[in-house]
Amino acid sequence: MGSATVPIGDGPVAVLANPTAGRGRHGDLLPAVLERLGSTGRPVRVLDARTAAQAQAGCHAAVADGVAALVAVGGDGTVHLALQAVAGTPVGFGPVPVGTGNDFALETGFPADPIAATDVITDALRAGRARPVDLARITGADTPPRWYGAVLGAGFDAIVNERANRMRWPRGPRRYDLAILVELARLRPRSYTLRLDGVAHEIEAVLVAVGNCASYGGGMRICPAADPTDGLLDVVVAGAVGRGTLMRIKPQVYRGTHVEHPLVHAYRARTVQLHDAEGIVCYADGERIGPLPVTVEAVPGAARLLR
Known part of the structure; x- marks a missing residue:
C-alpha cells in the first residue's frame, strides 16, 4: 500500500452502522467506536439508517453537508453503500470491519479487530490525513x-x-x-x-x-x-x-x-x-x-x- 498521504478537512465525522453485520455478533461495539472517534475532538453523529435506502441517502446527505469523514461500521455491504457517497470526493473514509466478509477493509490495510481498526482511523483523524486508494466504477x-x-x-x-x-x-x-x-x-x-x-x-x-x-x-x-x-x-x-x-x-x-x-x-x-x-x-x-x-x-x- 502506497505511503503518500493527503489532508482531510477539520469538520465532523458521520458514522454509518449496520447492527446486523456479522449476524449481529458485534452489536455492542458501537459505543466504544463512537467514544474513540469522539476523543478526536470532532463532532460525531450516527446516521439514521434502518434500511439500505436510508443508509444510502444518509451517506450522500452527510457528504453534501460537508462532513470531513465517513466511518462505516459493518461488512463489505455497508462499505459498498458508503463508497457510493465518498467516491471521487475529498471526504476521508474509514471501514470498521464487523461483517461476515470484510475484504475491502483487510485488503486495504486495516486490522481485522474492529477496535484496532477504529484506533487506526482515530489516529488518522487526529493527524488530519488520509491515503488515496483506487476504486472501480461500473457503468x-x-x-x-x-x-x-x-x-x-x-x-x-x-x-x-x-x-x-x-x-x-x-x-x-x-x-x-x-x-x-x-x-x-x-x-x-x-x-x-x-x-x-x-x-x-x-x-x-x-x-x-x-x-x-x-x-x-x-x-x-x-x-x-x-x-x-x-x-x-x-x-x-x-x-x-x-x-x-x-x-x-x-x-x-x-x-x-x-x-x-x-x-x-x-x-x-x-x-x-x-x-x-x-x-x-x-x-x-x-x-x-x-x-x-x-x-x-x-x-x-x-x-x-x-x-
Whole structure:
C-alpha cells in the first residue's frame, strides 16, 4: 500500500452502522467506536439508517453537508453503500470491519479487530490525513454508475448469489451451501466477450472476476495479484472446467494458487468491458449490480482512507 498521504478537512465525522453485520455478533461495539472517534475532538453523529435506502441517502446527505469523514461500521455491504457517497470526493473514509466478509477493509490495510481498526482511523483523524486508494466504477446499459472496492463477479459465483437471494429457506449460510449444490448440478461454460483496454477476447468460462482488491467472499483470494493502488484491474477467468475440477480448484482460491491451473487465466487492464450471451447478473462487493453488459474502469485515488 502506497505511503503518500493527503489532508482531510477539520469538520465532523458521520458514522454509518449496520447492527446486523456479522449476524449481529458485534452489536455492542458501537459505543466504544463512537467514544474513540469522539476523543478526536470532532463532532460525531450516527446516521439514521434502518434500511439500505436510508443508509444510502444518509451517506450522500452527510457528504453534501460537508462532513470531513465517513466511518462505516459493518461488512463489505455497508462499505459498498458508503463508497457510493465518498467516491471521487475529498471526504476521508474509514471501514470498521464487523461483517461476515470484510475484504475491502483487510485488503486495504486495516486490522481485522474492529477496535484496532477504529484506533487506526482515530489516529488518522487526529493527524488530519488520509491515503488515496483506487476504486472501480461500473457503468451498464440499464443501471446508474456504481462504485466498488473489492471484486466484481460475473460467473458461477454471481449465479449462486442470484439463486440464494431468491431462496426463502434455509436461512443463513446454509442457503448459500444449497445454492452452490443446485448450481453445480447445472454448471456449464458460458460465452463471454471480454474487452481489455479495447482488445477483444472471445472466451468460454464458468467464472469471471474483476478485482480492484484481491479477495471477496470473506477471504477468497480470487484475484491474488490485485493491488488497489496500481491504477489497474485484475481479471481472472476460469475457463471450460467441469464440476469436479471446479470443486478441486475452489479450496486453492483461499491461498490464491488457483491461478496456476492451466484453465485459469489472469489479465490486467485499466478498462474492462464484459458482455455475455445469456443475461448473467453481476455482483460487486457481494451486492447485486445488474445484468451484463457492463464496463468497469479503474479510478486511481478515488477514495481517501483514514489510515
